[in-house]
Amino acid sequence: MNESAILLTNIDSVPGKTIVEHFGLVQGTTIRAKHIGTDALASLKNIVGGELKGYTKLLQESRQEATSRMIEQARQLGANAIINIRFATSSVAKGAAELFAYGTAVRVE
Amino acid sequence: MLDLALFLILLTVGYFAGRVTEHRHYKSILLREKASLRLPTVTSNMLPEVDQIAKSFLVSGSCVISIDYFKRILAGLRNIMGGRMTAYETLIDRARREAILRMKYEALGSSIIVNMRVETASIFSSTNQNGIGSVEVFAYGTAIKLKKTL
Numbered sequence: 529m530n531e532s533a534i535l536l537t538n539i540d541s542v543p544g545k546t547i548v549e550h551f552g553l554v555q556g557t558t559i560r561a562k563h564i565g566t567d568a569l570a571s572l573k574n575i576v577g578g579e580l581k582g583y584t585k586l587l588q589e590s591r592q593e594a595t596s597r598m599i600e601q602a603r604q605l606g607a608n609a610i611i612n613i614r615f616a617t618s619s620v621a622k623g624a625a626e627l628f629a630y631g632t633a634v635r636v637e
Numbered sequence: 638m639l640d641l642a643l644f645l646i647l648l649t650v651g652y653f654a655g656r657v658t659e660h661r662h663y664k665s666i667l668l669r670e671k672a673s674l675r676l677p678t679v680t681s682n683m684l685p686e687v688d689q690i691a692k693s694f695l696v697s698g699s700c701v702i703s704i705d706y707f708k709r710i711l712a713g714l715r716n717i718m719g720g721r722m723t724a725y726e727t728l729i730d731r732a733r734r735e736a737i738l739r740m741k742y743e744a745l746g747s748s749i750i751v752n753m754r755v756e757t758a759s760i761f762s763s764t765n766q767n768g769i770g771s772v773e774v775f776a777y778g779t780a781i782k783l784k785k786t787l
Contacts, residue, residue, distance in 0.1 A: 577705025577706075578658040
């Protein structure tokens with residue numbers, strides 16, 4: 529994967545470049561359920577408090593997945609940058625989380 | 638009887654372990670915040686002069702933090718009387734600051750982070766009665782590298 533070729537920003541331009549073409553909305557989504565092992569560990573951690581590293585990692589990976597799906601869509605459109613990226617999170621079912629990334633695919637020069 | 642003993646043990650363990658973890662975490666947060674003061678982070682999308690910009694990229698940081706047993710019980714009691722829930726305030730504060738620090742760490746070498754956004758979700762609420770057991774904070778923004786430093 530050559531993801532570095534696509535520029536990502538969450539502002540409405542790519543600084544230092546000019547937008548020459550708009551391709552519209554691109555989005556990527558993923559739904560992850562928690563792992564039973566991580567969950568057992570987390571419930572122990574729930575007693576003493578502190579960071580739940582397993583979940584942090586899980587969410588990070590899921591967000592990465594959603595982002596790469598969005599990037600894939602942009603690449604298919606022939607874009608080389610995605611601007612105005614937003615992230616959203618929702619829980620669809622108990623113990624499962626949906627991570628959603630969306631933005632506008634553009635071509636910059 | 639056994640239940641009560643277990644409850645008290647959990648309460649004590651939660652109290653002391655939670656205090657130690659929180660204290661340690663705050664210490665590390667303060668230290669790292671001081672170290673990263675040179676990287677300004679703003680929520681506006683005001684840009685520096687366009688011809689100075691060398692590179693821009695998306696940066697993000699996230700953190701899931703759980704509350705300890707003692708504070709959860711405390712918060713449960715507070716729920717009856719109403720008022721400020723300081724137990725949860727520190728939890729969210731810690732998670733936010735940690736997430737922002739991680740985002741800043743990802744932006745090492747840049748001059749500024751613009752359009753920073755913070756999102757909070759309690760998606761992995763544990764099986765306990767009250768729901769909020771842990772909170773997830775996700776911070777993201779656009780890091781900008783200037784050709785010459787400010």
